[in-house]
Amino acid sequence: MKTDLNQDAITKQAANFVARLYSGELSAEEENEIYAWCDQSPQHQQEFDNMLAIWDSSNQLFQTAAPVKKKKHTYWYTGIAASFVCAVLAIWFVALPPSVSTQQVAHNEPNRYHTAVGEISTVGLPDGSIVTLNTNSAIKVDFSGSQRRILLERGEAFFDVAKDATRVFSINTGEKTIRVIGTKFNVRKSDATLKVSVAEGLVAVQSSTLPSSDQIDFEEAETLLPAGSIGAFNGTSEVIAQVTSKEVNASQQWRQGIFRFDNEPLAKVLTEFNRYRLKKITLENQALGKLKISGVFKLKDGDSILSALEAALPVEVERYPEYIELTAKN
Template identity: 30%
Template sequence: MTSIAEQQEDRAVTEAGAWLARLQRDDVGEDDGLAFEAWLAAAPANRSAYVQSLGVWHEYAAGAEEVTAELARQADRPRPLSRRWVTGIGGLAIAAGLAIAILPGVLSQTASQSFVTGKGQHQRVRLEDGSVIDLNAETRLKVSFVRSERKVVMAEGEAIFDVAPDKARPFTVAAAGRTVRVVGTQFDVRSRQGELTVTVARGKVEVRPGVATGHDYLLTPGQRLAVGATGVEDLRVVDPQEAFGWRIGRLVYRNQALSVVVADLNRQFVEQTEIGDPELGAIPITGVIVLDDPRAVMARLSLMLPIRSVPSDRGLLLLKK
């Protein structure tokens, strides 16, 4: 059964495709423009369908070379390998529309370089030693390499570090008054509002108090150390892929308060969500959130929770159902 709304949406998507194709004509001109203008004005659904299709169209423009290479690979091997672990993480369809920028790592011996991401931005940084840092949204960090040490200072944010082994030059990350020290490994460091978590996927990671008081920890794969703003330390076993999910556009939560989830979402999207009723902030969330767009995320959450979302001037407002 299809509703009238669905039929209208389907028609808008069909017409949006026709418009994008028509505007590719070699002799596109003012008549096309005026007709396009009239079509946009004819129904609000037209504009949103067009913007949606345009996003996909631009993704193909940005990734033309990579997609062509991938198509050649898929032709050789019809079943893509990494599907398996994607299914492992929750079996949901992926819709991570997040584009990332890759910067070439051109750090000289003693140079230091700063990296900053804003709302909704992810960035991959390749360092000269072969290490890779993936920055989550709203993250500020500085990388400096000297002869005896590879050093990162994270002022705020979250990043996954994939560290190239080099026994002579340990890799350290300073965040929230602690120092994380490794030789060669993969781990996630999150430092938000004075709270620090370190999750290890591979290798061994040492966490030392630094200027803060506390204990020394040697973390092994699958362990997560969380240090609260007040210094309370909590060591537990987790699935590292959960902490690493943001890199592929998904957030994984176990019993996390809605207020924390919304704060995370507000880093990933420019459109901001506010919790209108303080009682709602404490609702525990367990599940995988696919980061496509804030409205779709809230629509899915409201299916599971006693909440509803309404548009506000900043974005969305969450209210009790």
């Protein structure tokens, strides 16, 4: 009975968080509270995913049921510095079978895991570590010998590393190797840069050309990133910044299947969305890319941003077989 009561409380809390998330009034402090709560246990994360799945189901029902009028979104803008916030229907407590989840297990081959464009997947490793792969990402796993080795072939991943002082956990990204004992951090690899955001613990970063030992000497580390720091690496250059928990959490908000933008250029927002889309969104000219945008969006509802943009900004949507273009409104 106690277990049932605890489960009921967890489910209700997850529903409250999702309702607040889509209320259009979520504060930065509340967003951090959601991240912290989901990280407390896999059960919390599972129930949060369940509530997001409920939103997907309920949203489809609202769209297909003719007699029901959909709640209108509220948008506003002033000149070229326009911004908007999506107002959505609140979700209250609904029971859902435990098997329902917004995340899937990554496609796997022997010791290799990858996601397609638009997928976010979770992988459990033999040592108890958990890796969440973002869209179009791939890793190879080698736990032979005295080290736990990961090769990040492409994309982005969040690592929740089980602590094991006897076996170093390392991620080879090509030019850099990230080495830890047990910690939580996000790694994003692109053609030009490598970005590492540390949520917990210590992360050592060194050139992949340097030899690796079975132990980590953090005092001798080439680059050391403590919790609350973000490192950006480009060739032989690097920039290290101590940031707030809000900024660290922002680097991993994709794990909850959401985007949050605060007065960001439209060009940057579309670059992020296009990572999850096969049919890309383009801009007619660079001036449109300077328009500012704020809001909270779900990854699964990528096309909802198009109607929002038309309502909030001086743009029109032109659809073509292979892409979508935003043009200046006449």
